[in-house]
Amino acid sequence: MKVYAINGSPRKNKNTATLLKKALDGVKQSVKDEEIETEIINLYDLKYTGCKSCFACKRIGGSSYGKCAIKDDINEVLERLSLSDGLIFGSPVYFGNISGQLRSFLERLLFPYIVYDNNYSSIAPKRMKTAFIYTMNVKEEVMKESGYLSTFNNMEFYLEKLFTKPVVMYSNDTYQFDDYSKYKVECFSEEEKAKTRQNQFPLDCQKAFELGKNLIK
Template identity: 75%
Template sequence: MKIYAINGSPRKNKNTATLLQKALDGVKKAAKDKEIETEIINLYDLNYTGCKSCFACKKLGGKSYGKCAIKDDIYEVLEKVSQSDGLIFGSPIYFSNITAQLLAFLERLLFPYLVYDKNYSCIAPKKIPTAFIYTMNVPENLMEQIGYPKTFNHIEQTIEHIFTKPLVMYSNDTYQFDDYSKYESSAFSEEAKASHRKIQFPLDCQKAFELGVNLIK
């Protein structure tokens, strides 16, 4: 078995990446005696764009029918994740949505499998178990007011149509800076942020671990 975590954050060792690793730890725990490999793919290490509307993936009889034809840094990544046994996506929230880097990756991964027939059928090679971890500065009690769940639900529905319905977790009110005094951040209380992180982030790590356990049950 091979499980990939797709890190849509530019940071490799902060909130999102930490939770993705905890989820992969949960996967390994659930696997028990099964042979299983895990890997984090850091999207910001790769040079690529979103969909270019070339429609090579839709051309009947074409050599790229059902797969992305753009040959850049994620060309081979898309192929290997399409054959995986589980995908965990992770992203911080920028301007009320996932990062542009992850959105571009999802365009390239999902669109080739969507058929333009009357039923908008799916031709993905397998129904891969999926999960999504969102990290954000916004407190949990403001998510509904700002409309986050509705925004996130759109991409989750697309993932469900192509692969499977994602398991979902949120990490809210995250601690963003190593030292708040170095930045203009008067909208926040560093003391409150630090206090919240001390209590909540270990709980979020456990939730991510359990998400990984449940991914391959």
């Protein structure tokens, strides 16, 4: 049994990565009596593009039918993920959406599994459990009022159609800099951010742990 966390953040030890690691800790806790492996994949370490619309994954009888034909850094990663038991995606929110790096990755992961039949059926090898963790500097009310959720739902829809309905969590009002005085920041209060970091982020870490703990049941 293997569960992967896909880090769509350029940072390996900040908000998104921290929550993904907590989620994987939860996965290991939930199945501690069984043999299970977990791994975090940092997308910004890899060189790849989004879908190139070559349609090799749709060519009847082709060697790449149902899988991506592009040979680059994520080709082998996609092969491994296809047989995983769980996928936990994590991304910071840029301009109200997931990072471009994760978006490109999801294009490559998901499109080959969509069949161009009348039902847009799935030919994914496994219907693995999925989850999505979003981190963002805006507060929860802004996230809801500004249409973030409808944007997130678009990708979640395809995860559900091809695999399973993702478990979702949000970490809002996140701390961005180690020292706010070094940056031009007037729209956020360092004092309020630090307070949220101290009081709320530990709760988010526990929530991520519980997400992982309950993912593989």
